[in-house]
Structure formats: structure tokens, C-alpha cells
Amino acid sequence: MTALPETAPAGLIKPVLPRGLADRVASEIAATRRMIDIIGRVYELYGFCAVETPLIEYTEALGKFLPDTDRPNAGVFSFKDDDQQWLSLRYDLTAPLARHFAAQATSLPKPYRSWRAGYVFRNEKPGAGRFRQFMQCDADTIGAGGVAADAEICMMAADTLEALGVPRGHYIVKVNNRKVLDDVLDAAGLGGDAPRRLIALRAIDKFDRLGAAGVQQLLGAGRRDESGDFTKGVGLDAPGQKILLDFLDGKLPDGLVSAGLDELAAIRELLEAGGYGADRVRIDMSVVRGLEYYTGPVFEAELTFEIPGENGKPVRFGAVGGGGRYDGLVGRFQAETVPATGFSIGVSRLYAALKALGSPVVASAGPARPVLVLVMDRDHLAHYQGLVAALRRAQVAAELYLGSGGMNAQLKYADRRGAPCAVIQGSNERANGQVVIKDLVLGATLGGATKDRADYLELKQMAQFAVAESEMVGAVRTVLSRQAVGAKS
Amino acid sequence: MTALPETAPAGLIKPVLPRGLADRVASEIAATRRMIDIIGRVYELYGFCAVETPLIEYTEALGKFLPDTDRPNAGVFSFKDDDQQWLSLRYDLTAPLARHFAAQATSLPKPYRSWRAGYVFRNEKPGAGRFRQFMQCDADTIGAGGVAADAEICMMAADTLEALGVPRGHYIVKVNNRKVLDDVLDAAGLGGDAPRRLIALRAIDKFDRLGAAGVQQLLGAGRRDESGDFTKGVGLDAPGQKILLDFLDGKLPDGLVSAGLDELAAIRELLEAGGYGADRVRIDMSVVRGLEYYTGPVFEAELTFEIPGENGKPVRFGAVGGGGRYDGLVGRFQAETVPATGFSIGVSRLYAALKALGSPVVASAGPARPVLVLVMDRDHLAHYQGLVAALRRAQVAAELYLGSGGMNAQLKYADRRGAPCAVIQGSNERANGQVVIKDLVLGATLGGATKDRADYLELKQMAQFAVAESEMVGAVRTVLSRQAVGAKS
Numbered sequence: 001m002t003a004l005p006e007t008a009p010a011g012l013i014k015p016v017l018p019r020g021l022a023d024r025v026a027s028e029i030a031a032t033r034r035m036i037d038i039i040g041r042v043y044e045l046y047g048f049c050a051v052e053t054p055l056i057e058y059t060e061a062l063g064k065f066l067p068d069t070d071r072p073n074a075g076v077f078s079f080k081d082d083d084q085q086w087l088s089l090r091y092d093l094t095a096p097l098a099r100h101f102a103a104q105a106t107s108l109p110k111p112y113r114s115w116r117a118g119y120v121f122r123n124e125k126p127g128a129g130r131f132r133q134f135m136q137c138d139a140d141t142i143g144a145g146g147v148a149a150d151a152e153i154c155m156m157a158a159d160t161l162e163a164l165g166v167p168r169g170h171y172i173v174k175v176n177n178r179k180v181l182d183d184v185l186d187a188a189g190l191g192g193d194a195p196r197r198l199i200a201l202r203a204i205d206k207f208d209r210l211g212a213a214g215v216q217q218l219l220g221a222g223r224r225d226e227s228g229d230f231t232k233g234v235g236l237d238a239p240g241q242k243i244l245l246d247f248l249d250g251k252l253p254d255g256l257v258s259a260g261l262d263e264l265a266a267i268r269e270l271l272e273a274g275g276y277g278a279d280r281v282r283i284d285m286s287v288v289r290g291l292e293y294y295t296g297p298v299f300e301a302e303l304t305f306e307i308p309g310e311n312g313k314p315v316r317f318g319a320v321g322g323g324g325r326y327d328g329l330v331g332r333f334q335a336e337t338v339p340a341t342g343f344s345i346g347v348s349r350l351y352a353a354l355k356a357l358g359s360p361v362v363a364s365a366g367p368a369r370p371v372l373v374l375v376m377d378r379d380h381l382a383h384y385q386g387l388v389a390a391l392r393r394a395q396v397a398a399e400l401y402l403g404s405g406g407m408n409a410q411l412k413y414a415d416r417r418g419a420p421c422a423v424i425q426g427s428n429e430r431a432n433g434q435v436v437i438k439d440l441v442l443g444a445t446l447g448g449a450t451k452d453r454a455d456y457l458e459l460k461q462m463a464q465f466a467v468a469e470s471e472m473v474g475a476v477r478t479v480l481s482r483q484a485v486g487a488k489s
Numbered sequence: 490m491t492a493l494p495e496t497a498p499a500g501l502i503k504p505v506l507p508r509g510l511a512d513r514v515a516s517e518i519a520a521t522r523r524m525i526d527i528i529g530r531v532y533e534l535y536g537f538c539a540v541e542t543p544l545i546e547y548t549e550a551l552g553k554f555l556p557d558t559d560r561p562n563a564g565v566f567s568f569k570d571d572d573q574q575w576l577s578l579r580y581d582l583t584a585p586l587a588r589h590f591a592a593q594a595t596s597l598p599k600p601y602r603s604w605r606a607g608y609v610f611r612n613e614k615p616g617a618g619r620f621r622q623f624m625q626c627d628a629d630t631i632g633a634g635g636v637a638a639d640a641e642i643c644m645m646a647a648d649t650l651e652a653l654g655v656p657r658g659h660y661i662v663k664v665n666n667r668k669v670l671d672d673v674l675d676a677a678g679l680g681g682d683a684p685r686r687l688i689a690l691r692a693i694d695k696f697d698r699l700g701a702a703g704v705q706q707l708l709g710a711g712r713r714d715e716s717g718d719f720t721k722g723v724g725l726d727a728p729g730q731k732i733l734l735d736f737l738d739g740k741l742p743d744g745l746v747s748a749g750l751d752e753l754a755a756i757r758e759l760l761e762a763g764g765y766g767a768d769r770v771r772i773d774m775s776v777v778r779g780l781e782y783y784t785g786p787v788f789e790a791e792l793t794f795e796i797p798g799e800n801g802k803p804v805r806f807g808a809v810g811g812g813g814r815y816d817g818l819v820g821r822f823q824a825e826t827v828p829a830t831g832f833s834i835g836v837s838r839l840y841a842a843l844k845a846l847g848s849p850v851v852a853s854a855g856p857a858r859p860v861l862v863l864v865m866d867r868d869h870l871a872h873y874q875g876l877v878a879a880l881r882r883a884q885v886a887a888e889l890y891l892g893s894g895g896m897n898a899q900l901k902y903a904d905r906r907g908a909p910c911a912v913i914q915g916s917n918e919r920a921n922g923q924v925v926i927k928d929l930v931l932g933a934t935l936g937g938a939t940k941d942r943a944d945y946l947e948l949k950q951m952a953q954f955a956v957a958e959s960e961m962v963g964a965v966r967t968v969l970s971r972q973a974v975g976a977k978s
Contacts, residue, residue, distance in 0.1 A: 015591035015822040021543040047859035047888035054510040079568040102504035109905040111891040144891035273871035274878035333504040370536035382762035389763035399536035402633035416598040
């Protein structure tokens with residue numbers, strides 16, 4: 001009475017995942033749990049409390065604040081509810097938090113510090129290291145307009161990286177302020193011209209990729225790329241171009257007055273007072289994050305150690321998180337403006353970084369290695385089941401062989417599972433009320449272990465020996481602790 | 490330069506969630522993490538290893554194996570990929586596992602024991618306690634055809650419930666076998682008549698709700714419900730009806746021969762050998778789970794203690810998990826049949842049960858209670874920041890007040906956050922290099938604490954006292970440990 005497969009047997013369904021999605025194995029799952037535990041502990045030390053929102057929201061409630069402004073209508077997985085309203089999978093953890101805060105405003109303490117970890121989804125072309133489902137871990141402070149909230153988040157980001165095993169000197173949290181950039185755009189002659197400002201921002205954001213010459217073309221008449229495609233430029237005059245290029249080179253326009261600069265100075269003072277020097281958190285004017293999202297200070301957590309790049313040349317690991325002030329997001333739901341600031345960690349990317357660094361937080365304990373109880377005689381399955389249950393009751397991870405193979409297949413399975421030892425009971429042993437314990441680690445090394453015959457025999461005796469059933473658990477424990485000592489030495 | 494809200498200011502967006510979705514607060518998040526940790530530890534003791542699949546799959550790969558057979562095309566959130574292929578949010582963790590196994594078949598050990606926790610989605614009408622996003626925690630054995638795999642999963646379910654704090658006697662794992670029901674349907678005269686069998690199965694599945702009389706109508710000519718709607722029946726003759734009703738009453742047809750009965754006997758033997766008596770795992774013919782899914786043994790984990798029902802009358806808590814053998818699911822992807830069996834826990838429902846039971850696993854530690862450093866003079870914000878940083882460096886959870894309120898508002902915020910104490914530094918204290926520590930717990934009880942004037946003054950001195958800045962961390966720790974002792978006594 002099984003349901004019929006929907007495809008006829010001839011047309012088997014392909015067991016494939018849509019691109020940009022991936023299965024996760026035990027080592028990554030365990031490491032991710034440890035990472036989130038550690039991140040959460042640091043966040044809670046700062047007074048942030050955990051809160052989670054569902055993965056689905058009304059499309060309208062999420063808004064369109066994706067970083068990819070070239071495709072404003074793409075980027076999100078959306079579908080209609082049965083009442084014809086559009087729903088979307090969240091594309092970040094910030095937009096849903098703004099909705100949560102607006103919904104719960106009266107019952108939450110203000111300012112409201114909170115944190116959360118969860119999957120987000122991007123309906124984008126996936127690429128190397130770019131997935132359509134990935135995990136973020138965010139912290140946000142809503143209802144605090146002063147830069148103390150921003151400074152605090154930068155300190156917390158630094159503490160978090162160190163708690164995860166990134167040594168001081170291997171990371172830097174960079175701080176900039178969108179207001180400075182806005183004022184520089186004014187100085188360059190783009191005051192009040194929203195469409196051309198946006199084109200200029202996009203050009204500036206490409207500095208890393210195109211360099212000064214490419215950005216200059218985009219700020220001027222335009223740029224033709226290698227494929228021959230032409231991107232129309234901002235049409236700025238030469239002095240205007242120079243102001244922006246100087247800015248990218250770290251030089252501010254002469255006599256620039258900007259509230260952003262004052263805010264950065266205040267942040268610096270708070271960081272110093274907290275004991276966070278420029279070796280951990282640093283003002284850096286080159287940071288341009290999220291063109292459509294941020295309204296004040298912006299942050300980027302960068303790992304500064306090098307890994308082999310695509311062409312084998314070492315490259316900086318780069319950003320693993322970022323954030324900033326987004327004073328406009330909650331205001332979409334309620335009349336008054338609600339200031340907010342936050343920080344988001346890309347968990348999968350940070351996981352890769354911690355592995356590259358050899359952080360103990362993500363060190364794999366290796367696969368679980370349960371003891372295998374062999375099934376030598378299927379008529380006595382229940383008896384073997386009793387042996388397995390006794391091991392489990394003693395908190396020893398153990399398996400009963402559940403396949404249909406013979407002794408060789410069973411030992412091969414044990415090998416595949418990395419079983420530390422096998423428990424074997426044939427008819428002779430059963431008649432004597434005994435089991436044989438086979439140490440699979442010692443057994444595998446026996447061949448080349450020693451040339452001395454007496455030693456060899458002693459080792460052989462250790463590698464496989466019979467004990468009374470009642471002593472099985474103790475004997476297995478002896479083998480396990482012997483292996484634990486061996487693994488350390 | 491914030492992006493404009495998509496809705497004009499006049500038309501503010503409503504901060505609401507689609508129905509059947511909910512935000513989760515800190516206590517539930519922390520309890521769920523602890524539950525998954527404990528469940529995972531039990532599963533790994535049994536040799537099951539963690540593996541996770543993404544939340545999105547090809548619709549075709551998931552198939553339509555939802556329990557709600559009345560709406561075969563509903564139940565799933567689906568959307569088209571940019572190459573026009575249909576994608577769906579997973580509705581359980583089993584169909585994606587079958588896809589994973591088929592994709593990785595050559596690299597996995599066989600039999601393959603694995604476990605996972607994650608959200609699943611149902612595009613159904615939500616109701617009381619029925620959500621459209623909820624968490625499941627599953628364990629499955631793929632590639633083992635014998636009932637030892639089924640028996641093992643039942644034992645593991647029992648161990649899991651006990652590890653989570655459900656005392657023996659407060660739960661029961663029930664086992665049945667779909668093959669018995671199939672053979673009873675044959676005996677009732679429905680052999681080979683697939684459409685009528687399906688209607689009969691649906692009728693049987695309604696036994697809990699409609700009772701024997703209602704099911705008999707559905708097995709016969711049909712049934713008219715209170716609203717006047719008529720459901721056509723199976724059209725079984727009276728002897729056939731009696732066979733099925735007797736079965737629901739625990740009586741098998743005379744002389745019934747069924748492989749299902751032999752399997753149940755074998756499971757019983759394995760359970761006994763493992764030390765699992767009928768007080769923990771019990772054969773129970775009344776279990777009818779998942780009409781379209783299972784091919785052999787089926788399991789249901791039920792909590793037997795009572796909670797107040799809708800009308801105030803106590804009712805059994807009921808099922809918190811279930812599963813069974815599904816030998817057909819992997820076969821959708823590959824030519825050979827791959828036997829499989831598994832068990833799924835409804836995590837949110839189990840969370841509610843553990844709360845009702847008072848299990849320590851889900852006991853709320855209460856909200857995090859950070860120490861609050863007040864901002865008495867905004868010109869010295871950086872100095873206050875230094876005090877907060879010193880507390881955090883000492884691993885004392887602490888907050889700087891980030892709002893714009895005065896002293897009263899700040900103390901009210903501290904109260905709201907459950908702050909154990911406040912650190913206050915006005916201009917006088919600053920001049921003396923001191924801070925005032927205000928014990929907010931002791932302070933709140935001062936009024937009615939004692940009638941003795943000397944005691945009162947001593948308590949008052951304990952509730953609020955000045956110390957040198959350099960002794961702040963130690964003084965705060967004294968207050969925190971004093972409160973910890975007070976909370977326990």
C-alpha cells in the first residue's frame with residue numbers, strides 16, 4: 001500500500017539539489033553549533049538577548065533592501081499565499097527584526113538589544129562560495145540613536161572573533177560613516193542629484209575590482225569593459241572626479257565639515273575608553289557597504305591573514321561580517337523614526353576562515369566511532385541486541401550490524417565507520433558464555449609493529465581476546481581508553 | 490541616502506506575520522538548543538551521525554507523501570526557479586534524506602544511520618498549535634531491511650524521552666505493523682481493490698474522532714456529518730465491517746496469517762533482549778499512521794500524563810513523535826529497492842510537553858540579567874563605556890544605558906531588564922574616583938524587610954554603597970553572588 005512513485009519506474013527521478021544549495025555533514029554541523037554557542041555567549045555578555053523570526057514573511061514587510069541594486073526585483077524567493085498575498089523567504093535577518101520590533105514595540109525594553117542565528121535565502125546566480133541558502137548570525141540595537149551603540153557593536157565583533165579563536169592581529173574591525181561619503185559627494189558637486197549619486201556610489205563600490213582608473217572612467221563619461229559592454233558614467237567634471245578619487249585614496253576634501261567625521265571621532269573615543277585600540281577596531285574611509293541600507297556608521301570585520309588564492313598567490317581572507325546603522329528600516333512600519341544599528345556574521349564563510357586558521361572551535365572530532373557488535377548467527381539476533389543495549393546503557397556508543405553481509409562485509413563496515421573495536425560471538429563463544437573483543441586500531445597496525453616474536457604475540461593477544469559476557473563492557477572500555485592514550489601520544 | 494520605503498509614509502506597512510508563523514523568544518530558543526543537544530547525544534550513542542539537507546528541494550525530488558491525502562496538491566510551498574523548474578520548501582525531513590542517500594549512495598556506509606533537526610513547512614490551514622513552520626528532529630536507518638532496525642528505533646525513542654526528563658511510566662512507544670492492517674483489509678473482502686482500500690484506511694484513521702459508530706457508517710453506505718455534508722462510504726458488507734471494527738477493538742480475524750504479526754513478534758523479542766519492557770515499548774494494533782507512506786512497522790511515541798483539555802477536563806498529552814518503515818521512498822531515485830525506517834520528533838510539541846512536565850531541560854533560566862551602567866552625564870560617555878568594558882572583560886554581563894532617558898527612565902529600564910544591580914557615577918563620585926553600586930533586588934525588598942532600625946540601616950547600606958572604581962568589578966561580583974544565594978534559599 002505504498003504510494004506509487006509519481007514517475008514511472010523507467011523515468012527515475014534524479015537525486016539532485018537545485019544549484020546553490022548543499023547538504024551539510026556532521027563535522028560542519030557540530031562546528032556550526034559550537035560557533036553559534038560561542039557567539040551567543042559573547043553577545044549575551046553584552047546584554048543582547050536571543051530572539052528568532054520565521055523564515056517566511058510577507059514580501060511587503062521585508063521590502064527590497066538587497067545589496068544587488070542592479071536587479072531590484074530579483075534576489076528573493078517569493079510565492080503567493082492562498083489568499084493571494086505575496087510571501088517571501090527572508091533574504092537577511094534585519095528586515096524581519098524590524099518587523100518584529102514594530103509588532104512588539106510596546107512590550108520590549110528600549111533600547112532593545114537582540115541577537116539571532118538562522119538561514120537566509122538569495123535567489124541569485126550562485127557561484128564559487130556563493131550559496132542560495134546560507135547562515136547568518138546577527139546582533140542589533142534598536143532605539144539607540146547615539147554612536148555608543150555603534151561603538152559597542154564594533155567592540156563586540158572584535159571580542160567575538162577572538163572568542164572563536166582568531167588571534168589578535170589576524171583580524172581588524174573597520175569603521176566608516178556613510179555621512180562622510182554623502183558629504184564628499186556633495187563636495188564633488190552631486191548635492192541633491194539622487195540618480196547620479198547612486199551611479200557614483202556604485203562606481204565607488206567597484207574600487208576593489210576596477211582600481212582607480214576604472215572608477216575614474218565610471219565617474220566620468222563611462223567605461224567599456226573587456227567584453228565590449230559600455231556602462232554610462234556619472235559625467236562628473238575633473239575636479240569632482242579628483243575629490244572622489246582622493247577620498248578613495250584616504251584624503252578628504254579641504255575644509256570638509258561633516259557630522260560623520262564628528263561621529264567617527266566620538267566612536268574612536270569610546271573604543272579607546274573600552275580598551276579597543278586601532279589594532280582591533282580602526283576608522284577606515286575605504287569601507288563602502290550596502291548602498292541602499294545604511295544611514296550612518298558602517299562596519300566591516302576583516303580577517304587579515306592570507307590563504308592561497310585562485311591562482312595560487314596568497315590573498316587576504318577578507319570580510320566575514322559587517323553592518324551599520326539603518327535608521328530608516330523600522331520607520332516603514334510606524335510613524336516615528338526609530339534608530340537602529342546592527343552587525344551580521346556570515347557563519348559559513350567564518351567557518352571556512354576558522355578552519356584555515358586551525359581554530360580549535362571548528363576542529364573536527366572526527367566521525368563518531370561506535371563499537372560494532374557483529375551478527376554471526378541470525379537466529380540469535382535478539383541476544384546480540386542485548387549486548388548492544390548493555391554497551392549503550394553504559395554510555396558506550398555502539399551499533400548492531402543491521403545489514404545482510406557476512407563476517408568480511410561486517411568488518412569492512414566496521415572499518416568504514418571507524419569502529420574502535422568489534423564484539424564477536426560465534427557458536428563456540430556462545431557455548432562458553434563469552435565474547436571476543438577485536439581491537440580494530442591495534443589489529444590494523446599489528447603487521448609492522450614489532451619484529452620480536454614475544455612482543456608480537458603479546459600485541460596479538462591484546463588485539464583480539466575473549467572475555468566473559470558479563471565483562472564485555474569493562475573490556476570494551478579498556479580498549480577505548482587504550483586507544484585514547486595512543487591517539488594522544 | 491536611505492532607500493525610500495516602498496509604501497508612501499501615509500500607507501505604513503503593517504508589521505504582521507502571515508498566519509501560522511510565529512516569532513520565538515529567548516527561553517524557547519535556549520530550551521530547543523538544549524533539547525536538540527540531548528536528543529543528538531542519545532542518537533549518537535546509537536551510532537547515528539548528523540547530516541543536514543537544505544530547506545529547498547526540487548518539487549519532484551520531494552514527491553507528494555503528505556499525510557493529508559484529501560488535498561494531494563496542497564500542503565507544500567512551491568515556486569519556480571529562474572529555469573522554470575519547480576522548487577518546494579521541504580515538508581518533512583524524510584523525503585530530502587531519501588534524495589541525499591540516493592545522491593551519496595556510493596560514499597555512505599550501508600546500512601546508513603543518520604539524524605538531523607530542522608524546520609519543515611506545511612502550506613495548510615493553521616490552527617491552535619498547528620503551525621506552517623515547525624521543527625522536527627529525525628533519525629533514520631537506510632539499507633537495513635530487518636526488523637532489528639525498527640526495534641532499535643523504538644528503543645532509541647524511549648531512551649530519548651527519558652533523557653529529556655520524561656519519567657518512565659509517563660510515556661509509551663507504541664508499535665504496530667501496516668502489513669497486519671493490510672491483511673485484515675484482505676480478510677474483510679477488500680483484497681486488490683486499491684481505491685476502496687484507501688477509503689477504508691481513511692475511515693479507520695478517523696476512529697479517534699468519530700468512534701466505532703462513525704467509522705461503521707464510513708465503512709458501509711456513508712456518513713452525513715453535523716453540517717449536513719455526506720461522505721460516501723466503502724460499501725462493505727456487515728461481516729467485512731465487523732472484521733474491521735473488531736480489529737479496531739483489538740481483536741484479529743480468526744486464523745489470520747500475516748507476516749506483519751511475525752515481524753511484531755520478532756520486534757517484541759528484540760525489545761525484551763534489549764531490556765525494554767512493555768512499560769516502555771508496546772505492541773498496539775490501534776496505531777494507524779501516515780496512510781501513504783509506510784510499508785511495515787509503524788511507531789508512535791505518546792505521552793500518557795494528562796493536561797487540562799479545551800473544556801478544562803484533563804486529557805492525555807498524546808503523540809509527540811512517530812515513524813515507521815518506508816521501503817519505497819529511496820526507490821524513486823534508483824532502480825533497486827532500498828529498505829528504510831525512521832522516527833520523527835515534533836520538537837515544538839515536545840517542548841510544550843516538557844514544560845507541562847516541569848522537565849529541567851526546558852526550565853527557563855529567566856531572561857539574561859546584565860548589570861546596567863547608568864549614564865549620569867553624557868559628556869563622560871566614554872568613561873562609562875570604560876566601566877562597562879571592565880565588567881565584560883571580567884565575564885560579567887553588562888550594559889551601558891544607550892537610550893536618551895534621565896535617571897528615572899534608566900532605573901525603569903534596569904527593572905525591565907531584570908538587572909541585578911546598577912553602577913552609578915555622578916559628578917561627586919567621579920571627583921572621588923568612586924562608583925555607587927545599587928543592588929536592585931535587595932533595594933526592591935527593603936521596605937518590608939525588617940522592623941528593626943539597626944537591621945534596616947545595615948540592609949540599606951548593603952543595597953547601595955560606594956566603592957573605588959578599581960574595586961567595582963569585585964563589588965558587583967559580591968552583589969551577584971549574594972543574590973544567587975538568596976535565589977536558592
